[in-house]
Amino acid sequence: MTGSTAAPHLTRRPTTGRSRRPGPGLPTWVYVPAVLGIVVVVLPVVGMAARVGWADLPALLSSPAALDALRLSLLTSSASTLACIVLGVPLALVLARTRFPGQGLLRALVLLPLVLPPVVGGLALLATFGRTGLLGAHLEALGVRIAFSTVAVVLAQTFVALPFLVVGLEGALRTAGRDHEAVAATLGASPTHVLARVTLPLTLPGLVSGAVLAFARSLGEFGATLTFAGSLQGRTRTLPLEIYLAREADPDAALALALLLVVVALVVVGAVHGRSRS
């Protein structure tokens, strides 16, 4: 009895490409608000692109201030995404895979930055890590100053972006369930081995999409950064802050930088999402 004798039962799924979803279609009217939704999101971007002075674009985008802001944004967003992964993966595991008193409260607290206005997040960080803050005062005594540093930018971005990663991964963990983990354990795999070889690979799409969202959120972070980290070219003035400042004197430059931010965000989100789907 070999596998080939069972071949008639084989239902091989296509491994490349996506076939059309079976099942009944959507009601036609659904497409109307759906298209409106696209318009709401896309039209302002189109409007902005239409306003950009394309002839001056290269000069506007190659100014030292613009390049510094872009470099700083990519650097800090990458760093904060990394921090979100390092802190958020264990956090999501604890939330999804354990049970303890007060877990609901902890989950609500983790999600708090999602509902807080960023400026409130900035004030909270200031009250904690600022020079006179809860921890900041002690750090200051040790000669460590976070305020007005690039670290402060990363901290602010991590604060606002962490929930995106935790929520995304926790959902993936719950969807994946525990059955494969249980099987792996009975096959002799230690908890760490199960985590590395089963849990994380199975939830990788959730982790990747959570990380992409965290990166995107970090890239767009503005309020908490401005409040907590200040604004100085090359150190704390990220692309959004540079755009905000450029509006004061040179609205055309602001538009050009805004376009740059949109393009960077689309490239990052598109590239990572596209790859994770294939």
Place this chain on the structure above:
Amino acid sequence: MTAGEAGVGRGRPSRRPRSWRRSAGLAALVAVLAGCGAGVPSAQTPSGSAAGSGAGASITVFAAASLARPFEEIGAQVERTHPGSDVRFQFAGSADLVTQLREGAPGDVLATADEASMARAASAGLVEETAPFATNTLTIVVPTGNPAAITSFADLAHDGVATVVCAPQVPCGAATERVEALTGVRLSPVSEENRVDDVLGKITSGQADAGVVYVTDALRAGEAVARVDVPEADRAVNRYPIGVLAGAGGADASHRGPNRALATAFVDAVRGGPGRAALTRAGFGTP
């Protein structure tokens, strides 16, 4: 504090103009764009909103945020001398005001914190005749107790002194650069803010050792900060111009006359005796 509307309509909440909001998107891609910051003023047309008869003229004054307190006083005076009239305000950074007006925001009077912003408004055809009505000078503010023992502008350049200034792109930052040129002191600030209020905030919260702001802002902050005056700043005064907007009076022809008259009356009041007194109390100088 990021949007610079602190102090708007203080003491007269019923007259407070629509403050603007910076929405913080939660959805990721929206969040990316959220960094683009400021919103736009309400589309409601204040100048045309006076109800019914031509008796109730109504104007909206676009004014630099630092003018909030004296202008609220002057507005109240004008309303008393013009019964039934309504004077509303839109306070924001000067550059923002010009941008909003260029994008079609309905306004009747514009008062900016620097002449460069007014020049941009003029070149866009937004204003016709303008005149300076006040001056402002820079001062150093330090947290209460002056932890870094700042006594002069030159002290700000010392190692280890965390100084926060306005970015050169905004009027108070441009003025700071002029003081730097006059004194020959080159600052290395830890942050260059868009708004005077953001500079003040970092001093009141103790994050920075010193900030450079307008005298009027230091007065407004009251006990929360201490002032260290800069003698050289007298040679780098900022002049505040005011003018009636070209589109003043609104699109509604039946109200245009009374509204324009009220706009002119407001400008006159600012430049006249009662306005002078209010501006002086707030720390402004005479041009």
Place this chain on the structure above:
Amino acid sequence: MTALAPAMRSGRGAGLTLTSRLATHGVDVTLDVPAGAVLALLGPNGSGKSTTLGVAAGLVHPDAGRVALGEKVLLDVGAGIDVPPHRRGVALLRQDALLFPHLSVADNVAFAPRAAGASRRAAAAAAGHWLAQVGALDLAARRPDELSGGQAQRVALARALAADPHLLLLDEPFAALDVRSAPELRGLVRRVLLEAGRTAVVVTHDVLDVVALADHVAVLEAGEVVERGPVRDVLAAPRSAFAAGMVGTNLLTGTALGRGRLALAGGPVVVGVGEVLAGPAVAVCPPRAVALYRPPTGLAEPPAGSPRNVLPGAVLDATDRAGVIRVRVALDDPAGGAPGPHVIAADVTPAAYADLRLEPGARVRAVVKAQEVALHPGGRGDDPAAPVAPDALTDRSGP
């Protein structure tokens, strides 16, 4: 529980003793599986079968209890011992194969050796060995989503075996398979368990699994063991409602002769359908498919025509079962002419019962079409003569 003499059994299996009490599940179970033996765990849904397997595997933590595998104590709630699942040497094969979807078939099977610290090469070699053992070597490069249900379960079996477990837990391992894959896989599991002499517990609802795989049976109802014993005893005289319901069919054990023929030890040759070439096998037919006739001088003659079994014997007893009379017949031993160890049950109408005068001791011929008799590999090789029939008298169940 007394073990079958495991003369043919020698392997790495260690005996399992398990007691577990879970208040939340209402489970209070004691099990005992001798080294190398296979216990079938029966019972209705929700009776605590899977929970009990979970306790053995270390995936469920009872309020009180003790689990030991040979000398090694895996769990002793009182003593604070709780060996984690990955150090128990207890592998679990469930209804759904649960292959790791991100790994190839070969990597799935290599998972346990890798987890145990084997080199990549050694693990791959082990995977190849076990895939060959289950006849799935040709699937090695596939992804799990490219497998049929039967293939996936075959690979899952290889993966479990590659862990070299001291105890194998099978939780309804064939329940999700189609009618063609299930017998194939049952035969495979049977071979694997017999060859290596593994200790195993199999949870099932299918009497065929019991016959094919198990030495012992324990029946759970509402969280408690209500019946236990050697397979032949329980199936021959089920005391629990569940076992009785399950054993509503004739099971005749013997040795396969090939071509659909089965020689009952101390009994006649039975013909049926099903490809069992050799070795211990079981013939299965429902009582309603069995007709009874008096000897040639009687009222009715068995009709000629399609292939059939004509099995002479003597009526043992009869019971009224809601409108039909179940008559049990002790089949003659062709060698001796006297009643042999095999018993077959037939359902007849009350009218026929009266007409045929089927009182105990009456001579009859039990006739059943070959089409109605299904042949399966089954019955433990060390016990070829175990008679298994519904409601058989225990005093006739053995020599």
